[in-house]
Amino acid sequence: MAGSRPVSAWTLFLSLLVLIGCIVVPGLTVKHENFKTCAQSGFCKRNRALADDASAQGTSWSSPYELDSSTLQFKDGQLTGILIKTTTANEKLRLPITVSFLESGSARVIVDEEKRMKGDIEIRHNSKVNKKRYDETEKWVLMGGLEASKSAALNAEAEAGFTKVQYGPGDKFQAIIRHAPFEVEFQRDGQTHVQLNHQGLLNMEHWRPKVDKEGDNDSGEDESTWWEESFGGNTDSKPRGPESVGIDVTFPGYSHVFGIPEHADSLSLRETRGGPGNHENPYRMYNSDVFEYELNSPMTLYGAIPFMQAHRKNSTVGVFWLNAAETWVDIVKKPASSNPLSLSGSSKTNTQTHWFSEAGRIDLFVFLGPSPQEISKTYGQLTGYTQLPQHFAIAYHQCRWNYITDEDVKDVDAKFDKYQIPYDVIWLDLDYTDDRKYFTWDPLTFPNPKGMQEKLDESERKLVVLIDPHIKNKDDYYVSKELNSKGLAVQNKDGDVYDGWCWPGSSHWVDCFNPAAFTWWNSLHKYDKFQGSLSNLFIWNDMNEPSVFNGPETTMPKDNIHYGDWEHRDIHNVNGITLVNATYQALLERKKGEVRRPFILTRSYYAGAQRMSAMWTGDNQATWDHLAISLPMVLTNGIAGFPFAGADVGGFFHNPDKELLSRWYQAGIWYPFFRAHAHIDTRRREPYLISEPHRTIISQAIRLRYQLLPAWYTAFHEASINGTPIVRPQYYEFPDDEEGFAIDDQLYLGNTGLLAKPVVTENTFTTDIYISDGEKYYDYFDYTVYQGAGKKHTVPAPEDKIPLLIQGGHVIPRRDRPRRSSALMRWDPYTLILTLNKNGEADGTLYVDDGETFDYERGGYIHRQFQFRDSILSSEDLGTKGPKTAEYLKTMAGVTVERVVVVDPPKAWKDKSTVTVIEDGAKTASTSSLEYFEQQGSKASYAVVKSPNVGIGKSWRIEF
């Protein structure tokens, strides 16, 4: 009775403190304390200190590296010699250098350390780690393009102390190597475009024994981070001491640099040494699982491609830093006053970049362009081109963490059909597994995985499931047992199996650097091993940075040991793609004779990943800012050679409102990889669940993607043979228009002339599209004309409209019949949309194949060039015949062009009612009807050719 009063008095007191305890509101920003700033990373600090030192000394600074002229040899396009480093203690260290001139037009500079090559060093802590500098990155990354230039030759006229090599297409390139201090200038047509060590920041921290000194440090160097580094409660034992490498790369006359993903930042990279609008830290590349990553930041993310393009009016050059260790890049832009470059095209700015990695060799490729397309092509020759994906992979993917049962999956599948929204792939995040053991199914929630996959296959849909590299540490799990009994797991610094925490709790990591692990991983994917999986199942490799919940910076300790006794430090950034590589091999042939193109989505990546996989930008958030940043992120990936990229549509964390979700779909259809995904704590948001009018808006967006799939697939094909991005930024299409260089919120789809500008801000119902050239641009939907070079044009963008223009001069292939999945569009006829350029001409291409096998490598494809010249539209073959050509053409014999729409045709067509159709092999010409439709005001008129019914695989002419 009486008790109630005192209790309430107590609550009173307690409550006050509760109140105080609640003042802190959780934020949605990255946990900075989990990731290093430059100042917290020993080698970053040291290399920046070097740069500061050099800058402070100005012209009196001299790089302590010089080429020993007596050691120089030039043979077979390769210059070799010894670079001498003079230490502060006046020691002379020998650093073998190789400069290779390649047939592709790129040049490669490798610098190693002689002592370590010979193994003439001692490793601390009795560690067994490899004594060499890691020299196997190329094994995982390079594909070819290393043929030495046959024409490269020494320029005999070089003055003393210089070596000059002429190389490249038409011998238009020249490398001028100054011996002392060491510097390399790369010229094209006699003009310098790239300078190495021009700032004198070349740095190769040589091996040295640890000397326990007392009192003064005689070298004058800061040794505090040489032997041990601690961060976040973890201590790195650094058995080899300091070993970083760095060099500066200057682009004289260039004010824009692009590339080096993955960062949530603008396309045009910012300066990194402070100042308004600039970053304080260098761009960092150290593949990490960054939770709730922040935007407009140089912080590292999940993947890394140390490939940079520098661009100025009509010239693009590039560098590729082939090093798998943690890497930072500083960028400074300086007025080019001291060295006036009078040549046209150069801006008055020099961009100075400074690259440094914690370990490994200096291994740098230099590309001299001069166009972005040539850079893409040459870079692709080295690292490989985008895989030509299975056709379903470029359609719409529906993902959620998690579809919770096999019945749930079937229900979602049925609902898409019910609302007639197409989709091709449904995804299962980790909770399909039995207790987070990969290659198993939860027996309670997925009792019938085969039935589920069979159901999906009825409309030729696919399933993608998550398989991660961390293997649950559990005795009764056969995968874990095999991993350990075969000794295929990553080891800790003491050589024991490394144990860390990830989704399943205590886990071990498969070490895909080990060839035996490759074979084993391959076996796990066979139908008899991964039971319950069918041939329409594909793989998602997540957490392969690797993400380790209790590791330093959420990844592995750097002194962990991989196959070949390499430290994790040496290989960290390629770790992710070794898993993807193993999975790729596994998916190629899951049973004998069934060879198909694999599909893998990876979160972590490095140069070369484009050959095997698609990527997405990881765990983004349902905010407008995240929607906006997805465009520059996807564009950047494209110019860095990995165009099969996308962001989670809708945003992974939190709940998007309907407007945001709809706009995200309207933007997402322009991601080469188009997948909606959501966190387990979010509300369901499959498109059919969204109330009208947004359901219709989203359906229209998805159907637009499907309608344009022929154009998308053609763009993918182009990327797969010459490395061009699938969606392209303004500078890439208009390399001479300086106004467009920094634009990263609008994009071009392949060569189609389609220019999209997704709305990425709330409550926005018009948008400004920038047009570089003087061609007419037509609104995709109503043919409104926009014309005027070098300015922005206001385009209406109500909620149900995607701002989308077509440049004059294109032929765009479409398939207009909506089907349940893209596979079911296989036999549908095409519609061709023509817009004419100033000369009344139009061009376009179409690539088609079976979308599944490798038959295209043996001619099993259709590749057409469409041309409109002198009132004749023609289709010419671009393909090369092979053993599979005839067979494929036969299967496609019934597939025709059902419709040709000519936007803004000549006025004279008003009186035309027929066109003449001449198909190769047909005995006589036929006619098709043509109808001209007049439109008023700013909307262009158009003409429609009905049923020319010419074969898509045939050569033909339509005469207007």
Added chain:
Amino acid sequence: MRLSQSLFLLTVAGSSAHASSDKAARPRGVGPEFAKFYQETNTFTCISNPAVKIPFSAVNDDFCDCPDGSDEPGTAACSHLSQNSPLTVADRPGHSEMELTLALPGFYCKNKGHRPSYVPFQRVNDGICDYELCCDGSDEWARVGGTKCEDRCKEIGKKWRKEEEQRQKSMTAALKKKKELLVEARRQQADIQKNIAQLQSEIKEADLKVAGLEAALKVVEEQERKVVRTKGKGKVNALAGVAKARVQELREGVLELRQQRDDTLERMKELEEILSKFKIEYNPNFNDEGVKRAVRSWEDYAARELGDGISEDKERDLEEIVKVDGKDSGVDWEHWENEDDGCAESDLVYKLAAYFPPSLVQFIEDKVLSARSFLEDNGILAKPNSDSSSESKAVTDARDALKSAEDSLNRLNNKVNDQQSDLEKDYGSSGIFRALKGQCIEKDAGEYKYEHCFLDSTKQIQKKGGSNMSMGKFTQISITTVEELSETGDVINIEKVALEYERGQSCWNGPNRSTKVILECGEQNEILKIAEDEKCVYSMLVTTPAVCPGGEDEAAPSKDEL
């Protein structure tokens, strides 16, 4: 065989009402009800846009001419004409401003041997045999990519008829059950009414009883008061002595208590700091259920309604109280100890309190109670054995008797109210759900079992460990709109009876769980499907005879129209 054939004839007869006008062969894909539009041989008039006329040869020529798609009943050429498509002006040349109305429901499959039906145009000639809708395989007439869809109507029709027969039987049985439910519901309603009448008469009796006992208590109390008055008086100064000791004791208690309070608060503050830091720093992406639960509980705890906290005033009061008594503060005991017995009335003792500031009195009372309870709870003070007040047994007995009579009256009143409001409550049409109330059905789904107790609750039961989670408590019967596919593949709205359950266990980062149980006619009470439509918003599809059509009219129970 023979039986099924006659059944087949029956079904076809229904749909061929228009067949009389269907003399010439209809174009491919045209249903009999549209045959009249496809009669002319020279020109075809678009059905919804009669202004548009095309040569009849353009019908089914695999090119979409009509803005309403009516010229392509047998192909997929007009399948893009849909609100869901990103239509451009050239998709309906010359008519793009016109409202988009589709003339045809789909491709008509004759399905000889089964029921005819429409398949959506987007499935025509896509290389997939849509036997569910088109058992004769005619939707794949173009045999794209070599697709061959054999006619399976014979087996599918047979199977369907068998199932249909089963369905009819089941419907008959369902209706029978429904009638039973109706009878039961009525019986229960009558029972309640009877019950109410019964209770009301009991209430009358109880009223009388209470009145009697009240009177009795009054009498006994009156006598008692006189007795108390005669009890002896104490000396003021003696009392003051006792009071002083007592006050001292209390003061020490308060001091000690305050110390303990401060210590506890200190610890609590430390704990809360740990927790709020934990909340900020944990990574929800790791999805550790244990951690999430802990964070959620913390959030609930932190968000709970708060009082005013320790006010400075009260703290000052407390400060005042714990000062040692003297002339300037508290009670001047000397004055009281030296006081003559002159004013010896015991009432004065009770007026002692009047010498304290009123807030102090209140505060002391509170604090004493709180101190006592605290000390008792911590085992420092023994709990008092019993109330030491000395009321006579007669009074106590009389009071107890009254109390118990009042209680039972209240109980009766409550019962009547309950019953009455139950009568007024919505139990659905003809009150049929009355008969189902509290009946529970279960469904197995993976690691959970789901339970639905009609008009009571919905639950998720974990199979491992068997822990229960409430998915909502019954709130009301409602009508809900469900999107279903029409025979022609259009999404249409259907109204269904639903039972709503709300305020279940609250969700991580979400609302309290709630469930909408959507009812369908069926022979058994059975959960067909459970879906989580949104985070923690569930829907259950349940069959029950209660919503089957018909049967309400008890007067004509024998009429069987099924």
